[in-house]
Amino acid sequence: MNSDSLTATGSGVALSGGTAVPRVSVIVRSTARPTLARALESIGAQDYPDVEAVVVAASGPEHPPVRNRVGRHPVVFAASPMHLSRPDAANAGLDAATGDWITFLDDDDTLSPDHVSGLVAAARNAPEALAVYTLARARFADGRTETWGRPYALIQLYERNFIHLSTALFSRKLVERGCRFDPQFEIMQDWDFFLQIAQHTHFHFEPRQTFDWHADAGASGAGGGPNRDDARFAEFRDMIYAKWAPAHDALADAVTTKLQAAQVRAQQRDLPGAEALVREVLLQSPNDPFALNMLAMLQRSQGRIADARRTLETAVAIRPDDPSFIFNLALLCRAAGDADGARSSCWRALELDPGFAPARDLLAALAKPAS
Numbered sequence: 188m189n190s191d192s193l194t195a196t197g198s199g200v201a202l203s204g205g206t207a208v209p210r211v212s213v214i215v216r217s218t219a220r221p222t223l224a225r226a227l228e229s230i231g232a233q234d235y236p237d238v239e240a241v242v243v244a245a246s247g248p249e250h251p252p253v254r255n256r257v258g259r260h261p262v263v264f265a266a267s268p269m270h271l272s273r274p275d276a277a278n279a280g281l282d283a284a285t286g287d288w289i290t291f292l293d294d295d296d297t298l299s300p301d302h303v304s305g306l307v308a309a310a311r312n313a314p315e316a317l318a319v320y321t322l323a324r325a326r327f328a329d330g331r332t333e334t335w336g337r338p339y340a341l342i343q344l345y346e347r348n349f350i351h352l353s354t355a356l357f358s359r360k361l362v363e364r365g366c367r368f369d370p371q372f373e374i375m376q377d378w379d380f381f382l383q384i385a386q387h388t389h390f391h392f393e394p395r396q397t398f399d400w401h402a403d404a405g406a407s408g409a410g411g412g413p414n415r416d417d418a419r420f421a422e423f424r425d426m427i428y429a430k431w432a433p434a435h436d437a438l439a440d441a442v443t444t445k446l447q448a449a450q451v452r453a454q455q456r457d458l459p460g461a462e463a464l465v466r467e468v469l470l471q472s473p474n475d476p477f478a479l480n481m482l483a484m485l486q487r488s489q490g491r492i493a494d495a496r497r498t499l500e501t502a503v504a505i506r507p508d509d510p511s512f513i514f515n516l517a518l519l520c521r522a523a524g525d526a527d528g529a530r531s532s533c534w535r536a537l538e539l540d541p542g543f544a545p546a547r548d549l550l551a552a553l554a555k556p557a558s
Contacts, residue, residue: 189409197442199305202223206519207239209237209286209287209288209307210237210238210239210285210286210288211237211238211286211287211288211289211290211303211306212238212239212240212241212280212284212285212286212290213233213238213239213240213241213281213287213290213291213292213298213357214241214277214283214284214290214292214293215230215240215241215242215243215280215291215293216243216245216271216273216288216291216293216294217242217243217244217245217246217250217294217418218245218249218250218281219246219389220294220454221296222294222404223253223294223369225297226292226293226294226297226421226528227240227257228257228258228297228473229260229292229298229299230258230260231258231260231304232258232298232484233253233258233260233298233300233301233302233303234300234301234303234304234535235303235307236261239260239261239262239263239265239285239286240257240260240261240262240263241262241264241265241284242262242263242265242378243267243276243277243280243283244264244265244266244267244271244272245267245270245271245276246269246270246499247267247268247270248266248267248268248269248552250266251413252264253398253411258541259531262278263283263284263373265279265280265282265284265432266437267279268464272370272373273373273374273375273376273521274368274371274376275368275370277368277376277377277415278361278367278368278370278378279381280532281285281367281368282364287358287359287360288306288307288310288358289355289357289359289484290303290352290353290355290356290357290361291296291352291355291377291543292353293353295404296397296398296399296400296401297332297399297400298353298398298399299396299397299398299399301397302397302398303356304398305321305355305393305395306319306320306321306423307356309356309395310358310391312391312393313391315363316360316383316388316391317344317357317360317384317388317389317391318355318356318357318388318389318456319355319356319357319360319385319390319391319392319453320350320354320355320356320390320392321335321336321354321392321393321394321396321397322334322335322336322394322395322396323336323350323351323353323396323399323400324396324399324400325372325400325402326344326399326401326402326551327402327403328401328404330508333352333402334396334549335400335402336351336354336392337349337401337504337505338351338394338474338501338504338505339389339390339392339473339474339475339506340392340439340441340472340474340475340505341385341389341447341472341474341475341477342435342438342442342475342478343433343471343474343505344381344385344507344512344536345382345438348375348377348378348381350381350390351377351398351400352377352380353398353400353478354553355390355507357384358388361383361387361388365381365383365385365386366380369430370453371380371426372423372426372427373423374419374423375420375423375424375427376409377432378427379431382431382434386434389473393497409555413497422549438471441471441472442468442475442477442478445464445468445471446464446465446468446477446478446481447463447466448464449461449462449464449465449468449481450481452464452483453481453488456501458489460487461481462482462485465478465481465485466482467484471552474501474505475495475509476502476505476509476512479501479502480499480502480512480515481501482495483495483496483499483502483515484515484556485517487522487542492519492523492544493523493524495522496519496523499515499516499519503516508539509539509542510535510536510540510546511536513535513536513539514517514532514536514543514545514546514549516532517530517531517533517546517549518549519537520532521549526553529549529553530550530553532546533546533547533549533550533553534546534550
């Protein structure tokens with residue numbers, strides 16, 4: 188936040204200069220685990236001036252009461268006469284929250300003090316977006332840490348979830364438009380919720396990392412290590428695929444038709460016309476990695492090597508396990524005179540697919556002395 192002094196105005200906070208500070212609700216679905224105190228302390232430590240913690244008693248009437256403040260931030264306790272499923276507890280939190288913007292925190296995870304302020308800053312950087320998100324730091328019981336999350340691409344969101352619920356901040360307007368957690372999804376309800384949001388707005392992504400996710404804790408079966416049940420994961424993944432198949436297929440068909448038309452124009456050497464069609468695809472299917480790959484090739488054909496490399500780096504960040512994209516990046520690195528970058532990309536492609544012949548051939552060519 189900036190250095191302007193803050194003054195309370197009713198239930199919210201405003202800067203002394205009159206600028207409104209939106210309230211952020213952090214919903215905690217709690218089963219009264221011992222880690223709840225640590226999670227709430229991390230909310231209490233937020234440096235953003237107007238945060239409320241909404242604690243939902245997912246464990247039902249036996250959940251003990253919670254204090255009414257954490258740090259300088261108020262706590263709303265949403266009691267329940269019965270045990271609540273994950274989606275039902277999430278919806279109870281939406282109903283109890285009063286914030287203009289909303290996010291979540293599981294009761295065994297924690298936030299860095301600048302987490303909420305960073306998300307609000309991201310929302311200010313993209314005022315047209317009603318949802319923003321960042322990266323998660325996945326922590327494992329054996330001490331390992333991994334970065335979890337990818338840049339946004341709508342077509343990829345239909346295939347897999349890459350947004351952690353606690354790294355996302357979304358506008359109350361989306362709840363008012365009917366976005367709710369679907370009770371049929373005992374797990375992966377957040378993925379379905381994000382797909383609902385995607386029908387109303389695009390997501391703005393920034394590569395901050397201010398959330399600690401204890402990935403192998405819990406018992407959902409959708410995490411890592413002992414918290415991974417492949418059969419349960421596949422069951423609910425396929426349910427989500429079935430629910431969203433019509434929307435996914437309609438988008439994929441529209442994208443494929445335009446990219447095929449762009450390919451025809453490129454073959455006819457109408458590179459500006461081909462690029463215009465690809466950019467239409469990217470408006471319809473934000474950050475579509477296949478459109479980005481084609482755009483990079485078109486940029487390369489027009490001699491815009493630096494632009495092409497940046498475009499393809501985004502595509503690779505979205506599909507980091509696709510050896511063909513990584514190989515195309517190697518070609519662009521070589522075209523830019525970056526032999527080390529080209530070799531590194533070739534090795535990455537071969538790690539993913541040891542039999543990927545084009546990467547082997549390029550490595551061999553790079554090893555030859557220049558004539």
